[in-house]
Amino acid sequence: MSFAAPPPAVPHTAPPRSLALLLAAMAALGPFSIDTYLPSFHAIGADLGVGELAVQQTLTYYLAPFAIMTLWHGALSDAFGRKRVVLAGFALFALASLLCALAPRIEVLWLGRLLQGVTAGAGIVISRALIRDLFEGAQAQKLMAHVAIMFALAPAVAPVIGGWLDTLFGWRAVFLFLTAFALALFVLCWRRLPETLPVHRRQPFSAAYLARAYRHAFSQPAFMAACLGVGFFFMGFFLYVLSAPVFLMQHLGLGETQFYWLFGPGMGGLMAGSWLSGHLAGRHSPRQLLRLAMALMGAAALANLTVCLALPSGVPQNVLPIGLYTVGMSVSMPVLTLLALDLYPEQRGLAASVQSFVQSAINSLASIALAPLLWDSPLHLVWGQCALFLLGAAMVAWHFRAARGG
Numbered sequence: 391m392s393f394a395a396p397p398p399a400v401p402h403t404a405p406p407r408s409l410a411l412l413l414a415a416m417a418a419l420g421p422f423s424i425d426t427y428l429p430s431f432h433a434i435g436a437d438l439g440v441g442e443l444a445v446q447q448t449l450t451y452y453l454a455p456f457a458i459m460t461l462w463h464g465a466l467s468d469a470f471g472r473k474r475v476v477l478a479g480f481a482l483f484a485l486a487s488l489l490c491a492l493a494p495r496i497e498v499l500w501l502g503r504l505l506q507g508v509t510a511g512a513g514i515v516i517s518r519a520l521i522r523d524l525f526e527g528a529q530a531q532k533l534m535a536h537v538a539i540m541f542a543l544a545p546a547v548a549p550v551i552g553g554w555l556d557t558l559f560g561w562r563a564v565f566l567f568l569t570a571f572a573l574a575l576f577v578l579c580w581r582r583l584p585e586t587l588p589v590h591r592r593q594p595f596s597a598a599y600l601a602r603a604y605r606h607a608f609s610q611p612a613f614m615a616a617c618l619g620v621g622f623f624f625m626g627f628f629l630y631v632l633s634a635p636v637f638l639m640q641h642l643g644l645g646e647t648q649f650y651w652l653f654g655p656g657m658g659g660l661m662a663g664s665w666l667s668g669h670l671a672g673r674h675s676p677r678q679l680l681r682l683a684m685a686l687m688g689a690a691a692l693a694n695l696t697v698c699l700a701l702p703s704g705v706p707q708n709v710l711p712i713g714l715y716t717v718g719m720s721v722s723m724p725v726l727t728l729l730a731l732d733l734y735p736e737q738r739g740l741a742a743s744v745q746s747f748v749q750s751a752i753n754s755l756a757s758i759a760l761a762p763l764l765w766d767s768p769l770h771l772v773w774g775q776c777a778l779f780l781l782g783a784a785m786v787a788w789h790f791r792a793a794r795g796g
Contacts, residue, residue, distance in 0.1 A: 418513075420456070422544055426552035428549050449757050452507040454754045461604070464744075465740045473579065473583050479511075486506040488565070488566075489505065518745070532671045554647065593737060618748060619722070626715060631656075642703055679725050680725055690718065694775060708768055
């Protein structure tokens with residue numbers, strides 16, 4: 391399997407805003423599935439008669455199948471078309487969300503979360519392939535960044551919406567909201583989403599072909615380094631998302647409707663970094679943009695460590711460095727995403743699947759082991775952030791070294 395020149399993109403001169411909005415909404419379903427119900431952890435445990443650990447496992451039951459299925463969403467879209475797979479994913483996610491809303495006991499909620507995880511990744515995986523189907527070079531990076539700006543709003547508003555829904559109507563209303571969101575996406579994609587993969591460019595969906603393709607992708611050093619870089623950089627922030635109920639409510643003394651203290655600066659940083667990435671697209675090389683991104687993330691991690699060592703826990707001092715970290719993180723992610731996808735021009739869906747799988751696998755491991763190990767103190771969380779940033783920086787260096795060698 392060799393690297394071929396990419397096929398010509400569909401001739402758009404600039405990314406249309408309506409397409410960017412639709413792709414952002416598709417990708418936002420994943421963060422909404424995680425962040426909207428975080429303020430409801432206590433209410434879920436009280437209503438279903440279980441402890442904090444059992445409720446925390448609803449994240450694990452979501453993230454593990456999410457990671458596994460991201461390997462298949464893109465390959466399915468390479469074989470059957472982007473639009474068909476997206477529509478099936480949103481329809482099944484709506485049914486899974488309804489099951490969560492009606493769950494009479496924690497085991498049923500675990501099952502509903504598992505089914506949500508199976509289907510939620512279709513939007514974010516296929517949106518990346520769609521962007522690269524339509525655009526090349528700086529235009530692709532700009533659309534990726536524009537989508538990221540709007541996508542960044544999802545984790546900012548999701549816990550606020552969830553907190554108020556929980557307060558006003560109870561935790562089950564959160565999952566009814568997710569049901570309605572998925573159904574709205576189904577209708578919008580059915581009516582507005584273009585099919586960007588013509589029949590003559592579709593790939594076979596056979597065990598032998600997929601085994602060869604996946605084996606090649608997972609053994610290609612430059613590709614895997616770019617995927618791991620995205621995953622480690624993102625986890626430096628997502629560690630705080632996973633730990634949000636403990637970090638905000640226990641360590642910082644905030645309430646169920648005050649999750650904006652974490653998600654506000656974090657998503658504000660994501661929006662600022664995504665705008666910066668789009669603004670600099672085509673003006674600076676990928677290597678230069680990644681140097682800027684790593685300088686910002688390194689400075690943020692150092693500031694976060696200094697705050698934890700020198701000041702008492704509280705707001706805003708414990709959350710502002712997290713916002714700065716997300717600026718650098720969101721500069722790096724479009725660049726690394728496109729560097730990875732461009733290595734597989736004929737199999738962009740599969741490449742996007744592997745990329746999402748790597749990030750989701752890291753997220754799942756963090757949910758199972760890393761976050762519970764570190765969330766007992768803000769200092770432990772920042773040490774985890776520093777280690778993840780260094781791992782991501784090492785992956786960036788490995789990518790360019792492997793690309794030169796290839």
